[in-house]
Amino acid sequence: MKKLMICFIGLSFFIHYSCSGGFEASEFAINLEYPDPDSNCEEGVPNDNTITIPFKWKPQGDIASFTLVINDDQIQITDFETDEEGFNIFNHDVNFNAAYEWQINSTQIDSEKRNFRTPIAEENNNNVPLAVFFNEQEFTPGTNSMDVKFEWEGGDLDNDGNLKYDAYWSPEEDISTTNNSGMSIDLTSPTVTFTILNFDPNKDYYLLVISKDGENSASSILKFRQF
Structure with missing residues (x-):
């Protein structure tokens, strides 16, 4: 009787665990x-x-979070897309060759x-734009300001219609795209006018x-003054 009771308790425990939400490993993939x-x-x-590279995978089971592991580097996936076939897609940059x-x-x-x-990078035959x-x-005085018009000559040997200019001005010698007092970007013609307040000639x-x-791209710097 004791053996029968022990077997019954063991069977009840197994049924309870199996129905209480525990998953077998095979239910996840x-x-x-x-x-x-x-x-x-x-x-790519x-x-x-x-x-x-568009890394693609399809989960089986209720899996909420994913980590991409590449050569032992772990990248936590926080944003991915899911296509019509149910594949998750995560774009990640890797090196050529x-x-x-x-x-x-x-x-x-x-x-x-x-x-x-990854493949070998294709040779880039694009020519660098001319400096x-x-x-x-041209200087045009205003009220407590000066309009300065700049013109330049340049070009692109590829002549593919993609040439544009970004222009920046600054009173400081260490002018850059992040250190300036004014800018005008994506210019399609070689001219720009800046209004400089409290201009010192x-x-x-x-x-x-x-x-x-x-x-x-190619960069050119001009030092200028009125007098």
Whole structure:
């Protein structure tokens, strides 16, 4: 009778645990989709020095958080998309011409590990835009200000219509895109006018012009004063 009672209690405990929300490991899975095993990342999007890979996987079970592991580097996935087929997609930049091992981990289960290799970066045949030559400035006085018109000559040997200019001015010699007193960006013609308050005609000022074509750029600096 005691043996029968023990067996009954054990069976009741097993049934209770199985029905109380406990999961078997097989109920969770992370199925990797892309990059394929030994892939060359044909779906990757080249950048200047890196390539963006769309890592794809499909979870099985209620898995809320994921970590991308690449060559032992762990990247917490906080933002991903899900396509119509239910695959999660997370874009991440990696280097060209490199071998990687990757997997997707979660608190419940880890995926298998896969290998892939990124392609060699294509040669960039785009020419760097020409540094500009500045023409004489035009000064037009205002009330406690001076309008200064700048013109320059430049160009792009590719002549593909992508050439634009960013212009910055500053009273400081260490002018830059982050250290300036005014800017005008994405100019499509080689001219710009800045209004400088409390202009001192005997003081040196600086103009920075960046020629850009979407791939390369060239910078030119002009030191100017009225007198």
